[in-house]
Amino acid sequence: MSVSRLFVEADLAAGIEAPLGEAQVHYLRHVMRRPDGAPLLLFNGRDGEWRATLAGRGKKSAVAEVGDCTRVQAAEPDVWLCFAPVKRARIDYIAEKATELGASVLQPVLTRHTAVERVNIERLRANAIEAAEQTERLSVPEVREPVDLARLLGGWPEGRRLLMCDETGGGPPIAEALGGLDAAARAAPWAVVVGPEGGFAQEELGALRRIKDVMAVGLGPRILRADTAALAALACWQALVGDWRQPTPRLHADYRTSRVTV
Missing domain, CATH: 2.40.240.20 (Hypothetical PUA domain-like; domain 1)
Structure with a gap:
């Protein structure tokens, strides 16, 4: 069984x-x-x-x-995913896959160009729990209430580094930027921030760049949808900074686990 x-x-x-x-x-x-x-x-x-x-x-x-x-x-990587809400099926996908990728916090962020006004936090949490059960995580990411970008940045925690997906093309390639980090930067708490389908407004880009520990990066030559960009950036962070650099443990070799969907 x-x-x-x-x-x-x-x-x-x-x-x-x-x-x-x-x-x-x-x-x-x-x-x-x-x-x-x-x-x-x-x-x-x-x-x-x-x-x-x-x-x-x-x-x-x-x-x-x-x-x-x-x-x-066991301790897990301390990395938040801050993302502008998208339509229902795709925001569910973000919650599920970000949990699989090891995000510690899921933070919906309201921006000038955000098209979605209501976010069902309970539904996102249910998706995160289901993904944690399936992937053998020992924790479920904290799912926070949506917050305006200005308010989020105004209370930005001291010492938390911010990986900003720069849609203007002004940042270096993400692999180059993350690959050059020193040991202290790798050990710091992080967050990834991704804008809405319409992109950040210019004043929002300016506010992001004024964060003390911000790192603006590019995600390649193709235009990515917001949900794709969020998960691609998180995957790159895990591969170059997070726990993907560690040996993969073999879990539960003596029995099979099944997914529980409720």
């Missing part, structure tokens, strides 16, 4: 019972047809990953009886 992997809010420790949400129980019981005693993997972003078994508590409720720890919580 493949093992269903679930994100839970509860603290995790050996011997406890972790409550499962109604949607999780429905999926396990009625979609995956999991019986009592079925193996699970649980994580909460704080306590690592734990083996567990499914245990019924009535017709519509169940808990996970927690066993032993399979992986301790």
Whole structure:
């Protein structure tokens, strides 16, 4: 039997019972047809990953009886993705793929040319949780409420470096810029910022360039859609600065995990 992997809010420790949400129980019981005693993997972003078994508590409720720890919580790259919201299917795609790529924060940013006014944060978080479950991440990125670009930059954290995707073509190639960083810059917290389909306004570009630790970069000779640019820049950052430079661990060689969609 493949093992269903679930994100839970509860603290995790050996011997406890972790409550499962109604949607999780429905999926396990009625979609995956999991019986009592079925193996699970649980994580909460704080306590690592734990083996567990499914245990019924009535017709519509169940808990996970927690066993032993399979992986301790480990530090992950501290990189935010700041992006202008795009239409529904594509913003869902950004949330899913940015989670797979290891973003620690998903920050929608409202700009002068942003065409989308409403962002469903709960939907983005659900997409991020699903992606974290599937990709064996030990955490789920924080999904923040949309914020105006001026407000975001006005409170920019000291020491957080900003990788700005420069649509004007004024920045060096991204691989050249990131490849030349020293050890201190690589170890710093980072953020990637990408504009909307219509691009940043000139005053917005000026405000971005005034950030102390900004690095404007180009993304090649082709015009990229906003969602493509966001994920391409994040992938380049991971390859040249983040944890893609580390050996790839072999996870769960003794069993297969299955995706849980709720």
